[in-house]
Amino acid sequence: MKIKKIIIGVLIFGIVGVFVAYKMYNKPHIIVSETTADISISANKIVADFSADETAANSKYLEKIIEVKGVISETKIEKGKGIITLKTNDDFGSVLCHLSAESTKQMEALKEGQIITLKGICTGYLMDVILVKAEISSQ
Known part of the structure; x- marks a missing residue:
């Protein structure tokens, strides 16, 4: 039995x-480009929120579409996909935006020090806040 x-x-x-x-x-x-952002925030603010209380920030930002504005500190292409790093006031943290294929094509027009707004899905925090499927909202 x-x-x-x-x-x-x-x-x-x-x-x-x-x-x-x-x-x-x-x-x-x-499809991030066709979806309205859940939250609009500065790169400094989102990194500060994760640094202060990662658990609370995860519940607020994780798996949501975030529109983040900041200053480009680096652009690079890895495995055919563009990555834009936004600098923050935190010496150890930044926002890493892994671009979609369409936005990767637009990277040539970008330069370090430029203010940009990107929209992507927040996947978490590992010293840097990570946004995936990111689209360039404004240059």
Whole structure:
């Protein structure tokens, strides 16, 4: 009788797991350029928020579309994708924006020291705030 309950439990757990995996795999992709930003903020403010309380900042910014304004400290291309780094008042933190393929094409017109607004999905904080699928909003 115990073995029967264990087998039924494992089957139910497996079915639920397959259902969740299917839903996650088929989750619609967000087109950042066509979506309104959830939050507009400066590069200094978002890095300061993560530095002060990472847990609170995660609940506020994580997986949301963030429009961030700041000064370009570096631009580079890695594996065919553009990355723009926005400098902040924090010596150890910045905002790293991993650009979409379309925005990567626009990087040639950008230069260090230029003020720019980028919109992307916040994926967290590892000494730097990371935005992915970033689009150039204004130059």
